Amino acid sequence: MTQPSIILSDVNARQSVFHRRAFLLGGGIAAGIAALGGRLGYLQLVENARYAKLSTSNQFNFRLVPPPRGLITDRNGAILATNRPNFRLLYARQKDQDPETVISTLAAYVPMDEARQQRILKDLGNAPRNTPVAIMEDITWEQFSAVSIRGTELPGVTADMGEVRVYPHGGAFAHVIGYVAKVNKEDITETGPNAESIMLHPGFRIGRQGLEKALDLELRGRPGAQKVEVDARGRQVRLAPGGDVPATPGKEVQLSLDMDLQLRGLELFGEESGAAVLMDCRSGDILAMVSAPSFDANRFVRGLSAAEYKALAEYDHKPLFNKALTATYPPGSTFKTLVAVAALEAGFSADMTINCPGHWNFGGRRWRCDAVHGATNMHDAIATSCDTYFYTISLKLGPDRIADTARRFGLGQAFDIGIPGQKKGLIPDTAYKRRAFPRDPVWHPGETPSFGIGQGYTLVTALQQCVAA
Structure with a gap:
């Protein structure tokens, strides 16, 4: 008669264990669902704006x-x-x-x-x-x-x-x-x-x-x-x-440039090579700055082939070279006016005459003039471009005085006009000779006459010439 009670007790014990485990499992599932629901609610309600933005950034750019x-x-x-x-x-x-x-x-x-x-x-x-x-x-x-x-x-x-x-x-x-x-x-x-x-x-x-x-x-x-x-x-x-x-x-x-003047300047050069600068002397505005021949900048925007660029680069008139700012030349007789200014500042009279028989003897050689000018004062020497007069006057002045005057007129320097790549050229003096020629640092008297007529070491740009004028 004791057997049924033993069986019921065992069943009750097993049911109790099952109920406890089911309760714990159900509690765990409920907690998981609650956590998941809470997270989903947080993402949808609190983080909605952030994830909407991320979603949009993935869709749009x-x-x-x-x-x-x-x-x-x-x-x-x-x-x-x-x-x-x-x-x-x-x-x-x-x-x-x-x-x-x-x-x-x-x-x-x-x-x-x-x-x-x-x-x-x-x-x-x-x-x-x-x-x-x-x-x-x-x-x-x-x-x-x-x-x-x-x-x-x-x-x-x-x-x-x-x-x-x-x-x-x-x-x-x-x-x-x-x-x-x-x-x-x-x-x-x-x-x-x-x-x-x-x-x-x-x-x-x-x-x-x-x-x-x-x-x-x-x-x-x-x-x-x-x-x-x-x-x-x-x-x-x-x-x-x-x-x-x-x-x-x-x-x-x-810009200060004038389109009509620029086009006219390039037209006048035609196929010739050279540079021209035109300035308003009252304001310093540059009205034209021509370098000839030129090139079509539109071709560079589209992109040149190697053959096209080679043709431009090897053309002997140098169309890619800005001759107004980066090409330097001996100023020649245009330099004589600055030598005249230096002479006046040094106290030489404009009425002083120098005889020009068509040549000038100095240093054991004959320096030629382009004509026989006779007794020539400063005004006539400038008007006739008499080399003999400026050979003589430059030797009396010396290179340093001439160089100082030339620099004050704008030669030997660059100007802030907004365009890079300017060359300063060269206005020589005795200090330059010492720097450039350490083996022969002395300025010899025979180097001065060439300097006095704008030759020798002297190099200027077209822009500097315009400023000086």
């Missing part, structure tokens, strides 16, 4: 937009450098994609020879992945349309419209204004304005010469941004409405 470069005008407001719309092709190298195949396919729709294709592939190799590289600028509407409708055949290739720098007067202002060109690796720095991400944009250009280089930061402006929708790999899917940040155009720069 901002594409940098280069700012319009600042205009450059002449003294009367005539435009010397501006911008115009430009259809172009861009290609962003992507993962698991053969760029050679894409470029080869693209060449069927736009003209690209083998050399150009290799150059593009080299640019792609140097650019970060997903960073677009400019394949071609100034494409036609037909080419633009042909590429746009074949997007599936050309993954990573986009045809869009940007702006390109244009110089309406071609080469007339090329040496003064300079030109812009693509950014090189050497242009990018770790800090400062050249560290900005806009430098990597295929449509961005940097000043290379002249005022475009000297005033590059003012002319750049500030980049904007265009909101685009992207896929999981960061590739652009379509433009997103709203949210664009407008770019700030660069500063407009007005």
